[in-house]
Amino acid sequence: MSRIFLTTETVPDCCRAGRISSLFPLSVFVLLCFAWPGIVNGHVYQAQSAWIPSLGLNLGFRLDGLSFLFCLIITLAGFFVTLFSASYMAGKPNLFSYFFYLHAFMVAMLGIVTADHLLLLFVFWEATTVLSYLLIGFDHENTTARENARQAILVTGAGGLFLLFGILLLKTMGAPMALSQWTQMGMDIREHFLYPFIFLCILVGAMTKSAQVPFHFWLPNAMSAPTPISAFLHAATMVKAGIYLLMRFHPLLGGTSLWMGTLVVVGGITALWGAIQALAPCDLKRVLAYTTLMALGILTLFLGGQTVASLTAAATFLLVHALYKAALFLATGSIDHQCRTRDLRNLGGLFSAMPLTMLAVAAATLSMAGFPLFFGFIGKEIMYEGALSEEMFPGFATLATLFANSLMTAVAGIILLTPFFGTRPPSLGQVHEVPWTMRLGPAVMGGIGVVFGLFPEWVSANLIQPAVFAFHPSREEIRLVFFHGFNLPLLLSMITLTLGSVIYIFRISLRHRIQDVIDRLWITTPRIYQKSLDAFVAGGTWFVRRTQTGMLHTYFAVIMVTVLLIAGWAWIPHMGAALIVPDMAQISIASGICLFILAATGVVLMAKKRLVAIGGLGAVGAGVALIFLMFGAPDIALTQLLVETLTVIIFSLVLLRLPLLRTVRKRSRSRNLFDAGLSICAGILVTSFLMGLLQVPLDRNLTTFFEHYSYVAAHGRNIVNVILVDFRSLDTLGEISVVVLAAWAGVVLIRRQEKE
Amino acid sequence: MEALLAMLVGLITAAAFYLMLSGMLVRFVFGFTLMGNAVNLLIFTAGRLTHSDPPLIEPGQTGLAGPVANALPQALILTAIVIGFAMVTFLLILLYRTHHQTGTLDADQDAFLTEISLSEKGKVS
Structure with missing residues (x-):
């Protein structure tokens, strides 16, 4: 032993x-x-x-x-x-x-x-x-x-x-x-x-x-x-x-x-x-x-x-x-x-x-x-x-x-x-x-x-x-x-x-016989399993290829159609009641500005040249600023003008390094019509939403709170500014972070390109 | 007046969507910028345009003397404008990079699609 x-x-x-x-x-x-x-x-x-x-x-x-x-x-x-x-x-x-x-x-x-x-x-x-x-x-x-x-x-x-x-x-x-x-x-x-x-x-x-x-x-x-x-x-x-x-x-x-x-x-x-x-x-x-x-x-x-x-x-x-x-x-x-x-x-x-x-x-x-x-x-x-x-x-x-x-x-x-x-x-x-x-x-x-x-x-x-x-x-x-x-x-x-x-x-001869029979079986569950697994993977691949085309247009159109269908489903029955016809008797300066903005939008839409488009964008921004100014919002009008100027400068800087607008292949007529239809539907939905919203009484509770405490609690006379820097200062911090992050990411992107 | 602005907002939105659907990345950014303006106007209109006096408290007083414009949407829009600006700037830089990488700004072109998928594959392996 x-x-x-x-x-x-x-x-x-x-x-x-x-x-x-x-x-x-x-x-x-x-x-x-x-x-x-x-x-x-x-x-x-x-x-x-x-x-x-x-x-x-x-x-x-x-x-x-x-x-x-x-x-x-x-x-x-x-x-x-x-x-x-x-x-x-x-x-x-x-x-x-x-x-x-x-x-x-x-x-x-x-x-x-x-x-x-x-x-x-x-x-x-x-x-x-x-x-x-x-x-x-x-x-x-x-x-x-x-x-x-x-x-x-x-x-x-x-x-x-x-x-x-x-x-x-x-x-x-x-x-x-x-x-x-x-x-x-x-x-x-x-x-x-x-x-x-x-x-x-x-x-x-x-x-x-x-x-x-x-x-x-x-x-x-x-x-x-x-x-x-x-x-x-x-x-x-x-x-x-x-x-x-x-x-x-x-x-x-x-x-x-x-x-x-x-x-x-x-x-x-x-x-x-x-x-x-x-x-x-x-x-x-x-x-x-x-x-x-x-x-x-x-x-x-x-x-x-x-x-x-x-x-x-x-x-x-x-x-x-x-x-x-x-x-x-x-x-x-x-x-x-x-x-x-x-x-x-x-x-x-x-x-x-x-x-x-x-x-x-x-x-x-x-x-x-x-x-x-x-x-x-x-x-x-x-x-x-x-x-x-x-x-x-x-x-x-x-x-x-x-x-x-x-x-x-x-x-x-x-x-x-x-x-x-x-x-x-x-x-x-x-x-x-x-x-x-x-x-x-x-x-x-x-x-x-x-x-x-x-x-x-x-x-x-x-x-x-x-x-x-x-x-x-x-x-x-x-x-x-x-x-x-x-x-x-x-x-x-x-x-x-x-x-x-x-x-x-008889184990040895049985071993060979049984192995033989198993090999000759024309259908076995492992094979069915393997085939169905393969079919499943192939089906998945086919489905993804068909749905995930990588085309911006497809994705965007799908999202828009979905949103329009879901929102429209609930909203269309109430849409008729919501629509208001603007009172044309009050032709004021504001209506003129609206027309100006509309014209500028049309220019952006039709522009064949980069500079024209940039000009149109600037005009839209300026028009919006004027509307802000007219209706008691000088602060945002000022900001809007400033930002619009900067935007135009940056647009010009970047776009002049990019190819001309017309170098792009023309789209088919049917696709343009489809896009236009989709966009118009979206526009109608937004307009009717806003009109519907305007018919609901405005809840001024928050505004009243800010108006009341602006000076008493925060010692500021400009209520908008007080909201930004005092009552909702964390929001403003978030906003600044976004700007910093965008700038930072932009700098990195440009630097890396220069290295390459 | 609000009804007029509501129609304006709808029209700008439609134009913005049309531009974004075009598949041309430059026009996409145009559409994006327009959309920002439309949304700002929408918030502004939703806060009503009844009073044209800015929300300021007169010196020497602790409260408002009379009715003024709604301060809340103004604060929201102010934030939105700045963030929208940052976004557009970033988009433009992305556009610049994309053009450098792919040689095209046509999102429907095969060259664009293959280049994007190739660079994605490169990351995976």
Whole structure:
């Protein structure tokens, strides 16, 4: 034995942060254990605090048997995964983000399984989607990893929208949003005409998250995540969220033939397809990914049932799978880490080099294959019992379970025998055992599988029964026993093992055949996904090309038409009353000035020469100044004149360096007419607005205030000036800032041009 | 009188919009300047033109003796004129730069469009 420990790698020093942060999931796990006795007695722990009371949203959490089972699995797997990562990821970049995402993901997952309010559950649901994206794409410099992460977020994100829609439909039906208030609601909802839609929305949400056919393809691709992450995602979190959702909704939506039929068929197909595909790849991690598909399919299949046996099978298999899958993924990580390959063709004979890892893998795979004495065996017995008791398609369910399990047995054989036995390929070279941080997880998870297999009654009383009671009204006692006696499930178990061995013997030829069939499939969901994604991008490009032309005229015209339509819609009915005909009897100097301004505007409009246009502009400005002067505003008249002079000077300075007006191409006649029509409409709108405004009595409150306090409070006799520099001095400061900013930007622009 | 000014404001606005739609950047700035004048006149008219005495308090007195013109819109316009001036100046400099960069001031011309999109792409990469 001493030789073994000598060849063990020491724990690298650089991963202390990872080891310390693993205390977080561990402490949550320990805390949970304090709640254990209460949970077994059927107690439900609740905590509430207000979040958005006006919307009826509370931060409500509750811990019942089902949440508890999930929480235990999540925190235990979280602990071992963190500890494992501490060594596995040592020396990799961005470790801080890695552990941050990992723990955040765990918290989000705990949030899903403990949330009391459906919308809160949805928030955590989306959080796991986003965080899984970050984790799957953690190796973000790798294009494939990025694409796979995007695939995962698109598929699960779309499913999340369905879930939200389903929740909102439930809300419109008046169903309570808090899980704790779901009593006696089920009947009304199942008979409501909206029930199929709600069921569909919730189902699609669960199917995308839990990778059911046809949304399964993202899961094997999510293998581009670092291996510990895959272990966490597959064994305990992410993909189990959909299963949790189905369990939670079971009392509310379950029991109808729609629910039972759909779940059994979808689950059965997923289980079979996943199990068959698990034989095809040579990459150990991909093999495991497909076995996860199989497990998720089986879980869905059993959730389609209504009997205690079927739901017990689901809860038991959930635990069985979490234990062996976490152990196997972590062990695969160990193999990959030490051998720098996880290709089954290049692995073999690791028995002597990694004996401790081998033991853990052996425990896990034997549980997975369902050998007697292991927890998987108990799970398999109850699975057959559950499948036989399904109300819809029991035959199909039993056959699907039988074949999926046989294939699993064969795959378990491949995972255990290929890497560890036989001759070691010379390409592997010297291989060492992994440090204790990486051994502990597989060993404990595999070991629990053995212990649970020996004490099934303890497990059923303390874990499975509280979980099943949380989502099933029946209170008949649930007992998992070591030996059920000679009955049909036992016979099926024996058939499974035999069939599994046969498949194992023909594994190599089967691998090629299955790969062949998959390659020849003329339509596959990944291809549909890729095609629709391409079509979406192409459609977006087409749309942008058509709408975002970059043409000033188009943008401006669109804005104007929109404003005219919106304003005109509301205003046109009142326009007739607003119009006033000017009283021509009062021909005064002012009318003359108006005509002058109009003429000057016409000059600007028609000008073919730059100087003429500038002159016209100056004339308009001067005319406006005269109007100000006539109606008691000498201050602004003065300012206007000053500014107008400056404007004319600057215009001349700039325009004389620019090309002549007539060098521009002529516009088409129809476009000119269109522009003119649009402009005239805008002019009419402005005029009628102003006329309408003039008929409303003027509110002089503010003016009176300023007039009254101008001298009394601010000691100024010029009221306009007092407003500017005293009452509204901050506005004036803003105005000055604009001028400074414009000047500054202008100087920079000109200077840079001179440099070029 | 207000009705007359309202019509004047509408006409200047129409002319300004027409110029801004032309797609010629120089005429766009002309339109912009005209628009500033139109808006100032609009605010002024909306404050009524009933009194022609400027809002000044006679020396030796603490309040107004009789009715005067509305001081509030005048203060607003004063600010608007200055800001409008700063804007027009900045626009003109932009125009100058644009011409230097693209060689044209016709916003509808392909040369203008490609030059703008090219320089945008350059920034991205």
